[in-house]
Amino acid sequence: MKSITVQQLRERQGVPLIDVREPDEYALGHVPGAVNLPMSTLGERLHELPDAAFDVICQAGGRSARVVQALEARGHDATNVDGGTGEWIALGFPVER
Template identity: 70%
Template structure:
């Protein structure tokens, strides 16, 4: 499974970003431009995944790593964002609410 840092993600704004946290976590603050498809329901929304390459993020990087690995197994070009939204915030990057 491929992974990138939040610093690398910041330079990849043209690549779609899927946030797999639950809806209440997402609304508390997320990376600008991220689309929320919670891990708990993503299997029901595979048709909503972007075509081509995309990145996957969660709070700390664990859930997104599992999701990215599973999606890669299904043939998707998914890359995990190490450290997740917490690392993004800790780096001082802006979030949307």
């Protein structure tokens, strides 16, 4: 499974970011530009995923790792963000609400 750090995420350009946390978590603060597709509803929303490579983030990296493994098995080019939104915020990077 491919993964990147939050520092690497901050440097990336043009790669879509999917936030798989629940809507209430997402509303409390998310990485700028992240699109919310909650893990709980992802099965019925697979058609909303990008066709090209994309990154997947959650709060700490556990849920997104499980999602990336499942999506890779379906042929998607997904990369997990280790440390998740929690680490992004802890490092003082900007968030959207």
